[in-house]
Amino acid sequence: MVLDIEVMAAPFYLEEKVLAQVIIQDITQRKMAEKLLTDREKLVSIGQIATGIAHEVKNPLTAVKGFLQLLKESKSHPYLDMMESELEKALATLQNLLQVSKPDLHEESLVPIDLCQELESLLFLFQERLYNVKLEMDLRNSERKIIGKRNLFLKAFFNLIKNAIEAIQETGKIKIEHYYQNEWIHIKVSDTGVGIPEDKVKMLGTPFFSTKSEGTGLGLTQVFTTIHKHGGNISIHSTIGKGTTFHIQLPVR
Numbered sequence: 001m002v003l004d005i006e007v008m009a010a011p012f013y014l015e016e017k018v019l020a021q022v023i024i025q026d027i028t029q030r031k032m033a034e035k036l037l038t039d040r041e042k043l044v045s046i047g048q049i050a051t052g053i054a055h056e057v058k059n060p061l062t063a064v065k066g067f068l069q070l071l072k073e074s075k076s077h078p079y080l081d082m083m084e085s086e087l088e089k090a091l092a093t094l095q096n097l098l099q100v101s102k103p104d105l106h107e108e109s110l111v112p113i114d115l116c117q118e119l120e121s122l123l124f125l126f127q128e129r130l131y132n133v134k135l136e137m138d139l140r141n142s143e144r145k146i147i148g149k150r151n152l153f154l155k156a157f158f159n160l161i162k163n164a165i166e167a168i169q170e171t172g173k174i175k176i177e178h179y180y181q182n183e184w185i186h187i188k189v190s191d192t193g194v195g196i197p198e199d200k201v202k203m204l205g206t207p208f209f210s211t212k213s214e215g216t217g218l219g220l221t222q223v224f225t226t227i228h229k230h231g232g233n234i235s236i237h238s239t240i241g242k243g244t245t246f247h248i249q250l251p252v253r
């Protein structure tokens with residue numbers, strides 16, 4: 001076994017003899033904690049750089065799109081349509097990135113939200129992908145409403161359900177719960193999917209942290225920002241190979 005250790009040595013005197021006092025300390029835990037912290041810091045600053053670039057690149061691309069549209073009016077060419085649709089894809093990616101880091105770009109107003117109803121309609125969007133996944137809904141206390149930005153919540157729960165589905169490899173179960181307890185609304189999204197390694201749980205919510213080949217790592221960032229902006233908490237329980245539960249608590253106003 002190899003351990004990281006820290007060695008401190010100091011001389012001391014005992015009846016005119018010089019002795020050395022040596023302290024050897026196992027610092028494996030501390031090194032691990034430090035590494036986690038710096039990994040997280042690195043990701044956060046990558047996120048900030050990416051957002052900055054997105055801002056800078058978006059304006060010229062929007063201008064190019066405008067000129068392309070003018071060009072199309074005077075002369076049509078199949079390449080122009082392709083250019084426009086590719087440009088739109090790039091702009092959509094940038095827009096996604098900016099929305100996650102600045103979710104309040106549109107100054108959405110606060111409204112009472114019946115989360116039970118929203119969760120039910122969200123699941124319709126996933127119907128096609130739910131054929132090998134058993135879905136269990138346990139939605140109670142729909143009379144309790146939260147006040148908040150509806151679109152942010154729709155996006156957040158969309159992201160959570162999408163992750164739950166993606167975590168299930170063959171067949172499995174997703175459970176969605178909603179209930180009121182001790183002044184809080186509780187929402188739980190559980191899956192019987194692959195689970196998350198303990199050392200990765202701390203990284204969740206950090207921009208661009210993804211273990212998927214096609215992943216963006218922006219989904220949970222949006223979820224965390226939305227929940228925290230509304231005065232809520234989120235906790236994650238996961239067991240490798242067994243599944244994951246995202247437990248959200250939101251204050252009722």
Ligand SMILES: Nc1ncnc2c1ncn2[C@@H]1O[C@H](COP(=O)(O)OP(=O)(O)O)[C@@H](O)[C@H]1O
Nearest residue numbers: 163164167210211212215216217218219220244
């Ligand atoms: N329900 C889940 N089960 C297992 N892993 C998950 C779950 N939700 C999120 N994760 C992990 O968190 C990472 C970040 O999720 P997310 O921010 O939505 O980005 P993306 O889905 O694009 O990878 C995922 O790549 C995955 O490793």
Ligand SMILES: [Mg+2]
Nearest residue numbers: 159163219220
């Ligand atoms: Mg995701």
